[in-house]
Amino acid sequence: MPEGHVLLRLANEITATFAGQPVRVSSPQGKFATAAQLLDGRELVGAESAGKHLFINFGRGDLIHIHLGLIGRLDFAPLAEPIGQVRLRIDNGVTSADLRGATTCRLITEPERAEILARLGPDPLRVDSVPDSAWTRIRTSNRPIGELLMDQSVVSGVGNVYRAEVLFRQRIHPLRPGKLLRRKQFQAIWEDLVGLMQEGVRLGRIDTVLPEHTPESMGRDPRVDDHGGEVYVYRRAGLECFRCGSIVKTENLAGRNSFWCPNCQRKRSSWQG
DNA sequence: CCTCTATGGCGAA
DNA sequence: TCGCCCTAGAGGC
Numbered sequence: 001m002p003e004g005h006v007l008l009r010l011a012n013e014i015t016a017t018f019a020g021q022p023v024r025v026s027s028p029q030g031k032f033a034t035a036a037q038l039l040d041g042r043e044l045v046g047a048e049s050a051g052k053h054l055f056i057n058f059g060r061g062d063l064i065h066i067h068l069g070l071i072g073r074l075d076f077a078p079l080a081e082p083i084g085q086v087r088l089r090i091d092n093g094v095t096s097a098d099l100r101g102a103t104t105c106r107l108i109t110e111p112e113r114a115e116i117l118a119r120l121g122p123d124p125l126r127v128d129s130v131p132d133s134a135w136t137r138i139r140t141s142n143r144p145i146g147e148l149l150m151d152q153s154v155v156s157g158v159g160n161v162y163r164a165e166v167l168f169r170q171r172i173h174p175l176r177p178g179k180l181l182r183r184k185q186f187q188a189i190w191e192d193l194v195g196l197m198q199e200g201v202r203l204g205r206i207d208t209v210l211p212e213h214t215p216e217s218m219g220r221d222p223r224v225d226d227h228g229g230e231v232y233v234y235r236r237a238g239l240e241c242f243r244c245g246s247i248v249k250t251e252n253l254a255g256r257n258s259f260w261c262p263n264c265q266r267k268r269s270s271w272q273g
Numbered sequence: 274c275c276t277c278t279a280t281g282g283c284g285a286a
Numbered sequence: 287t288c289g290c291c292c293t294a295g296a297g298g299c
Contacts (some may be wrong), residue, residue, distance in 0.1 A: 003280050052281075070281045071293045085293075101280065101293040108287085152282085159280045206280080233278085256281085 002068040004157020005200030006126050007049035010074050012201075014047035014056060017076065017095055026089045028082040035107035036088065039064070044090070051120045051156025054089070064088070067068045069103030120156040124193040125201065131155075131190045138186055140176035146174025146179060147254040149189075158193060162200075164234040164259045165208040168191050173265040174258045205229040213242040233259040 025039040043056040052065040054074075066088075068074070078097045082089060088099035088108035099105060101127050108116075121137070122129035137154045138145065146153050149163045158166075167174050170188050172181070205227035213223040214230065220242075223230055232242055237250035237259055 066284090068280080068281060069283095069292075071291090073293080087292095101289065101291090107280075150281090161280050163280095257279095 002052055002070075002072065003053055003159035003162055003197075003200070003206070004123060005197050005206070006055050006127050007052055007068070007157070008201050009204060011047040011049040011054055014044070014090070014097060017097070018044040018090060018092055019046045020044075021092055024089075024091045026091075027057070028086040028089060032088050032105050033187060035064070038062070038107065050117050050126070051152055052159070053116055053120070054110075055113055058118075063108050063110065063113055063115070064072050065103055065106050065108045065116065066099065066103060067104035069101070072100065073104035074099050074102075095196070107254065119153055121154045123156045124190065125157055131186075132206060135183065135186050135252070136272075138181060139183070140161060141178035143178055144175045144253065145172060145178050146258050148178050150254050153173070157197065160208050160256045160258075161229075161231065161234045162196060165206070166196065167267050168232045168259075168261060168265060169208060169210075171264050173267050174253055174260050175267065176181050206231060206234075209242065210231060218242065233261060235259065 014174070021044065022041055023044045025036045027033040027036040039058050039062065042058050045059045047054065047056045049055070052067060054068075056064040056066070057062070066074070075098050077096055077098070077119050079091050079094055082098060085100055086098045087102060088105050090097045113217055115127060122131050125230050134155050138148050146163060146167060149158050149166070150160070162167060163174070170185060172185060174187070196206070196208055209230045209232060211217060213232070233248050235257075236248045239248055240246070240247055240259040242255055244263045246260065246261050248259055249262050252255050252258070
């Protein structure tokens with residue numbers, strides 16, 4: 001589930017549910033037991049996301065740092081016996097938030113939080129983000145744009161779905177080297193990411209399809225996919241492009257499956273990809 | 274029952 | 287580049 005919009009939603013939900021109250025902190029599965037004991041009964045001050053990182057603040061410089069990785073999840077539910085492997089549980093006697101499968105769950109200090117933020121590129125979901133540093137990295141790089149967008153030190157919070165979709169919407173081939181992008185193209189990518197990801201936070205899913213290509217306006221069946229959103233190319237390899245009818249292609253890029261339309265996103269003659 | 278895949282990322286070769 | 291972390295759901299047998 002986890003691209004940046006999910007983490008911001010989780011941060012907001014933690015704050016809305018628990019902030020300003022003393023909470024129980026436990027580790028039914030045991031891997032976070034020592035830290036949980038230290039935090040148990042303390043007031044939860046609030047939560048914040050940065051890129052795909054989540055920070056839960058307990059004051060006095062103590063924070064829980066969570067990274068969900070590929071398969072991690074944080075589920076809210078009415079308080080009940082934990083089911084399965086719950087590494088971290090926060091509850092207020094009424095509602096519980098259970099963490100499972102996360103890559104990272106550890107107790108950190110305020111300076112450690114600052115270090116993590118410092119190595120992240122600008123996050124399209126943070127109002128204080130300035131995209132200039134991302135542009136500098138991209139315009140001087142030989143690496144493909146589809147790889148650069150997944151590099152959290154270039155842009156943070158973007159994952160495999162937003163990468164595929166923003167490049168489709170901007171009609172840029174994922175293998176195009178960063179240094180061959182024009183400033184206007186990067187500006188368009190950034191602004192599109194800001195809008196798409198804000199919409200993702202609002203809806204809790206990734207929708208990227210323009211009004212003229214929705215199932216209703218095209219008379220096609222709505223797309224059904226695990227991630228629950230309506231998208232142009234992500235995980236649509238072998239199917240027809242909603243815009244031009246060409247067959248969507250896929251190829252591994254930066255260790256992940258990348259998807260694009262070979263007609264809408266042309267390779268240019270000025271480089272060989 | 275089994276295998277495969279998944280919106281990530283780290284560290285060892 | 288590859289294996290690994292770790293969980294859940296889908297699909298095959």
